[in-house]
Amino acid sequence: MRKFDLIVIGSGSGLEVSADVSDAGRSVAVIEEGPFGGTCLNRGCIPSKMLIHCADVMQTVQNAAAFGIHAKVERIDWRFIVQRAFEEVDADAAMIERGNRQSENIEVFKGRGRFTGPKTIAVTGPGLDEEELTADTILIAAGTRPWVPDIPGLDRTPYITSDEALRLPEQPRRLTIIGGGYIAAELAHFFGALGTEVTIIHRRGLMLREEDEDVSRRFTEVYQRRFNMMLDSQAAGVSSKNGEIIVEVTTPDGSKSVTSDTLLMATGRVPNTDSLEVAKTGVELNQRGYIKTDEHLQTNVPGIWALGDIVGRYLLKHNANLEAAYASNNILDPENQAAVDYHAMPHAVFASPQVASVGLTQQEA
Structure with a gap:
């Protein structure tokens, strides 16, 4: 040893x-x-x-x-x-x-x-x-x-995470993203701006839930104009056929299906x-x-x-x-240890629109 x-x-x-x-x-x-x-x-x-x-x-x-x-x-x-x-x-x-x-x-x-x-x-x-x-x-x-959730059929269906999304050798024509955080937001902007048809499936009503609610609401409104947004929706099952990915989605308006070339899981870490x-x-x-x-x-x-x-x-x-x-x-220097000061931790979301903040949100204050 x-x-x-x-x-x-x-x-x-x-x-x-x-x-x-x-x-x-x-x-x-x-x-x-x-x-x-x-x-x-x-x-x-x-x-x-x-x-x-x-x-x-x-x-x-x-x-x-x-x-x-x-x-x-x-x-x-x-x-x-x-x-x-x-x-x-x-x-x-x-x-x-x-x-x-x-x-x-x-x-x-x-x-x-x-x-x-x-x-x-x-x-x-x-x-x-x-x-x-x-x-x-x-x-x-x-x-x-x-982190990839347990969705029926996912174990038999090709998908990518953010790890693979950044190194794709070919641009997908149609991309389905499951998730609504900063990773989903940034990658939707990247692929969408370059011409990929993007659909976002998100279980909540607003994107970027960690932001101030007013910011999340405005950001979501912009994304609804840019992409096919399925909010308050859950992926109920996924499958693949003839090189296409089919996602069955439970929405407030009933069950729907989304077909694309590539499925991106952006559901957390x-x-x-x-x-x-x-x-x-x-x-x-x-x-x-x-x-x-x-x-x-x-x-x-x-x-x-x-x-x-x-x-x-x-x-x-x-x-x-x-x-x-x-x-x-x-x-x-164990005799002079210092406590980490987290009091003003900034962060940013490099999407379009861009979002940056520091400190507490109104909900947290």
């Missing part, structure tokens, strides 16, 4: 902590199964915003006549749009991994980590014999993954605590499976810390970076 001063699970914002601890001369193990950089770089904010900018450019051209500029779009090079984004993303991920492997006090373990005890982790991966690691201090920063087998550590989880921490980001098990999406306070990259700064301080 290999022992380190610190083990970091995940290569997103947790790398900020591993860098600080290694700079202090301590040994660090970084466990990562996929590309380095976490959700934001590989499957989230960075590639999605690069793609969404193309949709914004499209809308600018389409609306240019309002400013006396007459232009038209000749064609859309979908493969170039996707390739342009991910050539940069993949290069950045490789650079981050290379930098960690070259760091003097950091050792990278490329594989899946799972807890086998309170302070022991087994790592397995391609070309890697199972290796067991231990440390007095462990930081869990392994993020979340798309779930923490990776189950695949890590965090339960074997004795760390407390909340009802949704997220890790409970105190105001210093320490769990109920001494020496085990957590930050970022897997904690579930705010599923935002800048929040994870904020928590990483506090975690570094609190791990390196």
